[in-house]
Each structure stands twice: as C-alpha cells, then as structure tokens.
Amino acid sequence: MIPSDKIDDILGRFDYLEAKMSSGLSGADMVATAQEYAELRPVVEQARSYRALLDDIAAAQEMRDDPEMRALAEEELGTLQAALPEVEARVQRALLPKDAADARPAILEIRAGTGGDEAALFAADLFRMYQRYCEDNGWKVDVVEQAPTELGGYKEIVANITGTNVFARLKFESGVHRVQRVPSTESGGRIHTSAATVAVLPEAQDVDVEIRAEDIRIDTMRASGSGGQHVNTTDSAVRITHIPSGIVVTSSEKSQHTNRAKAMQVLRTRLYDQQRAAVDAERAADRRGQVGSGDRSERIRTYNFPQGRLTDHRINLTLYKLDQVMQGDLTEIIDALTAADEAERLAAMSERA
Numbered sequence: 180m181i182p183s184d185k186i187d188d189i190l191g192r193f194d195y196l197e198a199k200m201s202s203g204l205s206g207a208d209m210v211a212t213a214q215e216y217a218e219l220r221p222v223v224e225q226a227r228s229y230r231a232l233l234d235d236i237a238a239a240q241e242m243r244d245d246p247e248m249r250a251l252a253e254e255e256l257g258t259l260q261a262a263l264p265e266v267e268a269r270v271q272r273a274l275l276p277k278d279a280a281d282a283r284p285a286i287l288e289i290r291a292g293t294g295g296d297e298a299a300l301f302a303a304d305l306f307r308m309y310q311r312y313c314e315d316n317g318w319k320v321d322v323v324e325q326a327p328t329e330l331g332g333y334k335e336i337v338a339n340i341t342g343t344n345v346f347a348r349l350k351f352e353s354g355v356h357r358v359q360r361v362p363s364t365e366s367g368g369r370i371h372t373s374a375a376t377v378a379v380l381p382e383a384q385d386v387d388v389e390i391r392a393e394d395i396r397i398d399t400m401r402a403s404g405s406g407g408q409h410v411n412t413t414d415s416a417v418r419i420t421h422i423p424s425g426i427v428v429t430s431s432e433k434s435q436h437t438n439r440a441k442a443m444q445v446l447r448t449r450l451y452d453q454q455r456a457a458v459d460a461e462r463a464a465d466r467r468g469q470v471g472s473g474d475r476s477e478r479i480r481t482y483n484f485p486q487g488r489l490t491d492h493r494i495n496l497t498l499y500k501l502d503q504v505m506q507g508d509l510t511e512i513i514d515a516l517t518a519a520d521e522a523e524r525l526a527a528m529s530e531r532a
Contacts (some may be wrong), residue, residue, distance in 0.1 A: 181270055186226050193223045222273040229270045235259050268525075275524050280381035280455070281347035286323075286448045287379055290335045292355065294373020299332025301358045301482075302375040304505060306336050309349075311507025318342030323430050323441045337445060339382070346381040351516040353379050354479030361485070370485060374478070382444070383451030390447060396420045399435060417442050424450065494519045 242252035
C-alpha cells in the first residue's frame with residue numbers, strides 16, 4: 180500500500196507547478212518549471228488512477244452495509260480489489276527515480292575483442308544491427324570514427340546517435356558480446372568463438388563538463404579514406420588528447436572543422452561518463468544499475484549462429500530468432516532488460532521503505 184500522504188504530496192506539487200506556469204513565468208524559470216511539470220505528469224496520472232480506485236473500493240465496502248446492495252457490492256469489491264495490485268505497481272514504477280541521462284542522445288562505441296579478423300567482422304555485424312534498430316526508431320546515426328579492416332570488419336567504430344530517449348533504450352547494451360559461428364574463412368567447418376565490446380555513453384552537454392584549453396592537445400594529421408585506399412591531400416583529421424585523463428579521441432572525416440567539433444563532443448561525453456561512473460562507484464551497494472554489475476568487461480550476451488540462438492546472461496533470456504535480431508529486431512530484448520531493471524529497483528525501494 181502506497182502511503183496516502185505520499186500521493187497527496189505528488190498531487191499537491193503538480194497543482195503548484197500548474198498554478199506557477201499560469202502565473203506568467205519566463206526564461207529559465209519557465210523552462211525548469213515546464214520540465215518538472217512534464218516529468219511529473221505521468222506520475223500524477225497513475226497516482227490519480229490509484230486514488231480513484233481506492234475511493235471506489237471504500238464506496239463498495241460501505242455499500243455492503245445495505246442488505247439490498249450487499250451482493251452487488253461484494254461482486255464489485257472483488258473486481259476492484261483484483262485490479263489494485265497492478266494499479267499500485269504502475270504507481271510504484273512511475274515513482275522510480277529517473278536517470279537524468281535517459282532522454283539524451285548517445286555515443287555508441289564498438290571495438291573488436293578476442294578473435295582477430297572474425298572479431299572485427301562481428302563488430303561490423305553489431306554496428307549494422309544497431310544501425311537498423313536506430314532506423315526503425317527514426318534515430319539518426321552519424322559515424323565519428325572508424326578503423327575498417329580489409330575483410331570488411333571494424334577494429335573500432337564510434338557513432339553519435341540522436342533521437343528520442345536514445346540512451347534509455349540502448350544503455351543496457353554496454354558490455355562484452357560473444358559470438359559463436361563458423362567463419363567464412365574456416366575451411367574445416369569448425370565453430371569459432373570471438374567477442375566485441377560495446378559501450379553506450381550518454382552524450383554530454385556543455386554544462387556537464389568543463390574542458391580547459393590548457394588541458395587538451397589538438398593534433399592534425401592526414402586523413403585516410405575507407406580501408407586506406409586513398410589519402411586526402413590536406414591535413415583534415417583531428418586527434419584530441421585530454422592530458423589529465425589520458426583520453427585520446429580522433430575524427431577523420433573530410434572537414435577539419437567538423438572533425439574538431441565531433442572529437443570534442445566525444446571527449447566531453449567520455450569525461451561525463453567517467454564522472455557518472457565515479458558517482459556510481461561511491462554508491463557501491465547500488466552499482467547494479469545496468470541489470471548486472473555494469474562492468475563493461477562482463478560478458479553480457481552470446482550470439483550462437485549454428486543454433487540461431489541469442490542468450491542474454493544477465494536476465495537468462497534465450498531467443499531463437501537470431502536472424503531477426505541481427506536485422507535490428509531488438510525490441511523484445513531491450514523491453515525485457517528494462518523490465519528487469521525496473522523490478523530490481525522496485526525491490527530495492529521496497530527494502531528501503
């Protein structure tokens with residue numbers, strides 16, 4: 180049962196924000212108030228439904244005192260009480276603290292791990308999988324940096340993804356992805372195991388991270404084309420080194436101005452991710468925020484091609500639809516991971532209550 184005073188606080192805060200917005204705010208105060216109002220609205224909708232259901236249950240219980248209405252009241256009371264757990268659960272889910280980064284764009288980084296050329300090919304397969312998922316969601320994918328191999332794989336590829344709730348949907352993809360399949364170069368038909376790492380970072384905003392000019396070194400260099408087939412005649416590629424952290428970011432598109440902007444954005448995002456990780460580390464007991472330890476060295480998923488099977492080891496989910504998954508059909512997996520995360524956080528909230 181959710182305390183009545185907690186519901187009162189939510190509804191009261193919403194009414195206050197509504198009145199404040201109609202009083203003629205402007206500028207930053209209006210933006211902040213409108214943002215809080217929008218974030219609170221779905222919580223209020225669930226809270227009002229919960230309060231209305233409790234009122235209906237109370238009314239039905241009173242009706243039982245009337246002999247002529249008792250049978251009808253008992254029937255109605257059974258229906259209302261059966262609906263209560265689900266309505267209460269929806270309120271609890273709405274009350275879960277939101278990750279401030281959920282609505283942000285994201286930086287997707289995929290790197291080949293153990294397995295040589297086959298790992299690089301798998302990294303390319305993963306990138307295409309995410310690219311198709313992004314297309315299905317109407318998101319834009321902008322490649323920042325890539326290191327292709329002669330066989331069509333990637334040693335590394337970094338992309339910026341923009342759209343609605345990008346980080347919220349992709350944040351559970353961070354980790355080691357393992358593949359089991361027969362490589363095209365394998366003449367004996369033996370199954371090989373290789374891996375690629377995926378990192379999904381919420382894109383930083385200017386206000387999140389301060390980067391001092393004296394803390395970075397910017398180098399320009401000659402940018403090579405895809406696969407190293409040709410070399411530009413101008414020094415357009417940019418490499419930025421953040422001296423305090425040792426982070427190095429490169430971007431090698433055709434425009435030096437664009438490369439500098441892209442590289443700075445990736446650098447800012449990686450520094451922001453470090454800050455978020457440091458805050459998480461301080462809350463060691465709560466560091467299961469990505470349905471697991473959140474450690475990117477952890478194997479999170481196996482793609483078994485001979486069996487057409489995908490297994491997510493964090494939630495023991497196995498799907499026999501690997502072809503569809505590799506075509507970008509990730510909705511079932513992401514929904515399951517999100518639900519598991521909500522269930523874990525609800526359990527933690529109940530323990531603290």
